[in-house]
Amino acid sequence: MIVLALLTSVGINSALCVLFFVLYSLLRRQPGNFEVYLPRLLAEKGIDRRRYLGLWRLVPNPGWLKIAWELSEEELLSTSGLDAVVFTRIIIFSLRVFSFARIIGLFVLFPINCVGTQLAAFDITIISSETLDLFTISNVNNGSKWLWIHCSAVYLVTAFVCLLLYHEYNYICSKRIAYFYSSKPQPHQFTILARGIPVPPGSSISETVDSFFKEYHPSTYLCHMVIHRKNTCRDLFSQMKRLCKRLLHVHLEPDKENSTCDGCFGLFPRGIDLEIPLGDVEGNLRMEHTDASVAPQDIYSVIGLRASKVMLTRTSLLQLDAKSLIISGIIVGSRYGAAIVSSLQQSEKPTEWVTEQAPEPNDVYWPFFHSSFLQRWTSKELTLSAKENVLDFPIIKVISEIITGYLPNLILPLALKMVPPVMLFLSSIQGYISYSEIQRSACYKFLWFIIWNVFFANVLSGSVLNQLSFLLDLKSIPTHLAIGVPAQASFFIAYVVTLGWTSTLSELFRVIQFIQSLLQKCRCCCRCKRSKTDEFEVPDMAFHREIPRILFFGLLGITYFFLAPLILPFLLSYFFLSYIIFKNQFINVYAPKCETAGKFWPIVHNSTIFSLVLMHAIALGIFTLKKVPLASTLIFPLPLLTLLFNEYCRKRFLPNFTAYSAQTLIKKDREDGNDPHMPEFFDKLITAYKDPALSQVQFLDSNGQRTPNHLDNHAASLLSHA
Known part of the structure; x- marks a missing residue:
């Protein structure tokens, strides 16, 4: 050059x-x-x-x-x-x-x-x-x-x-x-993930986890949560979110409801019947869980939708099968205890009771969050x-x-x-x-x-x-x-x-x-x-x-x-x-x-x-x-x-x-020992790692307003991230 x-x-x-x-x-x-x-x-x-x-x-x-x-x-x-x-x-x-x-x-x-x-x-x-x-x-x-x-x-x-x-x-x-x-105290600082849990015959995962950590970590163990994950359930809810967004968009713009064309250069028809796809999604969701028992929480699903209003019913979401419950979140009482538990080999068999520090809830990558050591x-x-x-x-x-x-x-x-x-x-x-x-x-x-x-x-x-x-x-x-x-x-x-x-x-x-x-x-x-329900x-x-x-x-x-x-x-x-x-x-x-x-x-x-x-x-x-x-x-x-x-x-x-070093963790634990908000923090910790696909949801009514969430205080908005 x-x-x-x-x-x-x-x-x-x-x-x-x-x-x-x-x-x-x-x-x-x-x-x-x-x-x-x-x-x-x-x-x-x-x-x-x-x-x-x-x-x-x-x-x-x-x-x-x-x-x-x-x-x-x-x-x-x-x-x-x-x-x-x-x-x-x-x-x-x-x-x-x-x-x-x-x-x-x-x-x-x-x-x-x-x-x-x-x-x-x-x-x-x-x-x-x-x-x-x-x-x-x-x-x-x-x-x-x-x-x-x-x-x-x-x-x-x-x-x-x-x-x-x-x-x-x-x-x-x-x-x-x-x-x-x-x-401030973060959920991942007090949470340990346990994989490869050997469940004896006649016992549940919760009983196995609870007895194991009470026996070997009695001074730090508080409680545990079984983290549910079902990819099929996640896919069905993703489909439901997309279909609901499309219907709400049509509903909030009634002047365009009878339009004969839409999309790029008018090549795609606007008249789309959304009831049939939503009915299929809801049916598949029911069939996915027909062979399981009732879960402790419910999820709202849409079973009937019209262009004039959105109807809500409460449907029990059946519990996931045992094969999807392969990971448990162990909640401990201190950061130092979490570091000890996550760094030690828990079992004589290295592939059983594999523990690691949990990531931040917002940092979770769910596709591999529930995977076993061998799968990863x-x-x-x-x-x-x-x-x-x-x-x-x-x-x-x-x-x-x-x-x-x-x-x-x-x-x-x-x-x-x-x-x-x-x-x-x-x-x-x-x-x-x-x-x-x-x-x-x-x-x-x-x-x-x-x-x-x-x-x-x-x-x-x-x-x-x-x-x-x-x-x-x-x-x-x-x-x-x-x-x-x-x-x-x-x-x-x-x-x-x-x-x-x-x-x-x-x-x-x-x-x-x-x-x-x-x-x-x-x-x-x-x-x-762009409707007023859309959020970037x-x-x-x-x-x-x-x-x-x-x-x-x-x-x-x-x-x-x-x-x-x-x-x-x-x-x-x-x-x-x-x-x-x-x-x-x-x-x-x-x-x-x-x-x-x-x-x-x-x-x-x-x-x-x-x-x-x-x-x-x-x-x-x-x-x-x-x-x-x-x-x-x-x-x-x-x-x-x-x-x-x-x-x-x-x-x-x-x-x-x-x-972090033991010195750093213990100092921070002692500082939080005088914090009056720590009990409230631990109460909320049990739901910190809830799968978004299993979170309860709420919809919008015919006026475009969010429905009162009187059935579940922890319900999430289905369209908040649409």
Whole structure:
């Protein structure tokens, strides 16, 4: 790539940045776009749209930039949780690293690379036609003493990154403990899940669980709950929710009830008889439980519906069969007791009485929540095997060659957008019982996917990549990297400018959501008017997608800072944009669904250590090719020292991210011992892990109002999340 092409790309993307910022500052002020750009504020505080109908809303207002910039860490912690704070700390960490590297790279290494004559003479008068390779370490003469400056820079940046990593690990660890102390009692802190319960003949699950824990954990055991799960019941209730929503929509718009056409361009008829489908669903629900006994709770089901009114009757929901009752929630009296019970092997047979800490109720992933140890283990192994086979499929290799060989800057961004959902799906069928575990697993998968398929696929030749022969000869790895990495400097600089800036701007503008909003408003495409019973769902932050992107750009910066320092200002621009934009999104868009209390940070630490070791391997090969053997010898201890530092951090900090210490748990238990609300908390704990498919529901009457819930105080709204 020549300098003129880079300048053109920078100019185009800079203009796009300004355009998107202006459009966002304008569109976010329009009442019709509040669901797109201000969903969190709309859901939490409520916004009077009539106040925003003046002509002043047609003038862009950049005030949101100041609000996002001035948002303090304490405010972000109180509104979005510790995960949001950790996410912003990742960006701040990157800004600090590359601000330091920029001083060395641009003011020291960049001039040295320019004055080299290894490739060609540099002509300042025709800089626009020069190639970017003239600004890389490849242009420094072989055996030049100036290469010692590059060697010293590698040492300095490595030391700075390790010191900063230690500081951040220690800081986030302390914030995690402080966050735990300041939090209110949570159901998952006092609940243990027990699987593989051996039920003797003639005994029930409840009797077995109760007798076992009274005998072996009498000091901590309080009570238990058998957690019901029936996939067929869940599917039937999902169908009922959809059908009820459609009927209520027709009922609340009687003027359109007799319309002959509806849907996209009027191709689908409106006259749909909903009574027959609902009758089928209700009949299937009855048949599903005809061979069981009566359950202790009832669920309301719709057995008769008319366009003029909604009729409700109370129907006993029969108890699930014993095969679905394979998990029990054990409630203990203290967090310390929960930690002891969950960490010990309960039975002489390791596959029986398997215990683990329960996730947050909002964090439960129900499809695997009731699975046995063997089912989850089998799912994990099959998923890993399927992933390897899919990535090894010939079509994937052909697509990879097209992406990396022909149109990388056009096809690659589009292809990478499809990867996070795939990784999330693979993680969801891997046996995890919580959404947070699924997100962290998908985060790992996506991170290593882009490292391999974007970085190494471009750096290494196709034959080496496919045969993986370079991994069989460890001595050849630095040589391969030293040849391939500098050669792709121009590609990755363009990658940061195009994909990095564009992805961040698309996050701000929310392009897909904005287009969906326009289509919903377009009556020629969809004539379904949004009824007052519809509720939009506030999105949560896709950490599994954004964290790997940030870490990958961090890898590019660490590996290229001494090879091609020109990449640093563009990386800093990317991180600065990310810092402003994501803080704004935390304020206006994303609301936390669950909390991991900073468990994403070990992923950041491990990725940074990998980036440092990769940089050392490249430097080792570079100084060997440049005929500076003494510099190569001095570089050799760096990866060993870095890995030793990593091992120390693992021993020092990682256990606090796996589980809280006994000291922390006992202190928190003693603080709550004086809380007068704890008895009330334990009373509600017994229903904390109730399957949504088995929750009692309520409907709307003919006037669109919710029916009085006089039969069950814990009944949930069927349409609240429709």
